[in-house]
Amino acid sequence: MVYPLGMIGVGIGLAYLAAFAAGGLLLRCGFPLSSSPGRNGRIDGLRGLLALSVMMHHFVIWMQATQLGGSWERPTVLFLENLGGGSVSIFFMITGFLFHRVALEGFHISRIAALWVGRFFRLTPLVAASVVATCLIILWTQDYSIRPDTVFTPLLSWVAAVGQPPLLGHADSGRIDAYVLWSLKYEWAFYLFGLPLMAIAYDLLRGKAPNAALPLALIFGSLAMARWVALDWLAFPPLFAMGMLASEATRLDEARIWSSSGAGMLTASAGLLAALACAPKPHGTSWDFLLGLFFASVACGNDIFGLLRRRAFLALGECSYGIYLFHGVVLFALFDFGAPALVALDTASLPLLLPLVAIVVVALTATTFVVIERPGIAFGRAMVARFSSAAPATSEDEAIG
Numbered sequence: 001m002v003y004p005l006g007m008i009g010v011g012i013g014l015a016y017l018a019a020f021a022a023g024g025l026l027l028r029c030g031f032p033l034s035s036s037p038g039r040n041g042r043i044d045g046l047r048g049l050l051a052l053s054v055m056m057h058h059f060v061i062w063m064q065a066t067q068l069g070g071s072w073e074r075p076t077v078l079f080l081e082n083l084g085g086g087s088v089s090i091f092f093m094i095t096g097f098l099f100h101r102v103a104l105e106g107f108h109i110s111r112i113a114a115l116w117v118g119r120f121f122r123l124t125p126l127v128a129a130s131v132v133a134t135c136l137i138i139l140w141t142q143d144y145s146i147r148p149d150t151v152f153t154p155l156l157s158w159v160a161a162v163g164q165p166p167l168l169g170h171a172d173s174g175r176i177d178a179y180v181l182w183s184l185k186y187e188w189a190f191y192l193f194g195l196p197l198m199a200i201a202y203d204l205l206r207g208k209a210p211n212a213a214l215p216l217a218l219i220f221g222s223l224a225m226a227r228w229v230a231l232d233w234l235a236f237p238p239l240f241a242m243g244m245l246a247s248e249a250t251r252l253d254e255a256r257i258w259s260s261s262g263a264g265m266l267t268a269s270a271g272l273l274a275a276l277a278c279a280p281k282p283h284g285t286s287w288d289f290l291l292g293l294f295f296a297s298v299a300c301g302n303d304i305f306g307l308l309r310r311r312a313f314l315a316l317g318e319c320s321y322g323i324y325l326f327h328g329v330v331l332f333a334l335f336d337f338g339a340p341a342l343v344a345l346d347t348a349s350l351p352l353l354l355p356l357v358a359i360v361v362v363a364l365t366a367t368t369f370v371v372i373e374r375p376g377i378a379f380g381r382a383m384v385a386r387f388s389s390a391a392p393a394t395s396e397d398e399a400i401g
Contacts, residue, residue, distance in 0.1 A: 011351025023312030045308030048316025057084025085282020096243025121380025145169030178328030235284030260301030322365030
């Protein structure tokens with residue numbers, strides 16, 4: 001299978017530019033940006049780029065499955081594969097970073113319960129909306145079967161993000177959203193189990209070990225277990241732990257000075273590109289440490305020469321969860337509904353559609369942010385304020401799976 005790599009590169013570059021322009025247009029139209037104190041704007045800007053990178057990864061998979069004689073599987077070019085998986089790895093690091101201070105405060109059931117409520121109303125409404133969109137597409141265009149066993153259990157699995165079995169009896173239903181819900185399973189595992197256990201561990205170790213000791217132990221303990229036990233999930237705890245280490249690094253003057261220097265930005269960016277180009281798989285290799293270095297540098301001050309501070313990228317960051325969940329629906333519409341029109345195009349020219357896809361996805365997800373996400377976040381906070389004396393665990397803790 002031969003990829004038109006040059007045109008894919010051009011399409012990816014133009015798509016980032018198109019999304020940036022769309023983000024700027026959103027702001028001129030009054031799109032709301034968070035003004036919460038303590039927000040790390042660099043991470044907000046990074047989130048938008050990561051979600052767009054996942055979209056581009058799935059565009060390539062659609063290309064190879066429909067135009068290049070391949071199937072729905074990982075791209076054989078490492079950079080194109082890791083563009084998606086590596087971005088999800090950094091999303092896990094963002095989650096670890098954002099919630100590290102919750103663990104540091106120790107185990108308080110009211111605070112943990114408040115976090116669970118907030119996370120539910122932050123994550124679940126948009127998942128439910130994406131599942132509804134998938135169901136409507138199946139009912140409109142695909143073979144389907146409506147029986148209790150094809151509706152209720154699959155719907156629950158999808159909305160709870162524990163799996164994506166055939167929905168409404170349609171075998172390839174997961175392809176409609178590009179099978180993106182898998183990562184939310186690990187996000188929820190972190191919130192429900194990892195974070196409380198880390199909080200308890202910090203209570204037990206308080207005053208006996210530095211804060212960095214626990215995430216370091218989690219990283220190397222998981223790596224050691226992975227050498228002896230073949231469990232796929234062991235690749236993910238180190239990613240959350242790297243985010244926690246990045247949180248600790250922000251306390252160090254030396255880390256902040258180096259990360260915001262030209263040499264630091266170049267070194268961290270080179271490490272990111274090396275990991276994307278060379279890692280044999282997106283998670284669970286030593287290349288994860290280069291991804292961790294890049295993320296820590298962003299947390300500590302690396303704005304990629306001002307790029308991550310641009311307000312247009314901050315707008316894309318607000319849309320990032322929606323971009324992650326809904327880009328698959330847009331790609332399905334392009335490659336399935338638009339298949340007759342695509343036949344007339346030269347395969348090598350298909351990546352030039354990426355900028356248009358990016359604009360459509362940004363417009364769609366800006367709408368879902370205003371109509372679904374933002375009200376869901378506000379409702380969750382209101383619920384916490386009404387039934388608990390605990391304040392929300394974080395301020396605008398925007399992370400996705």
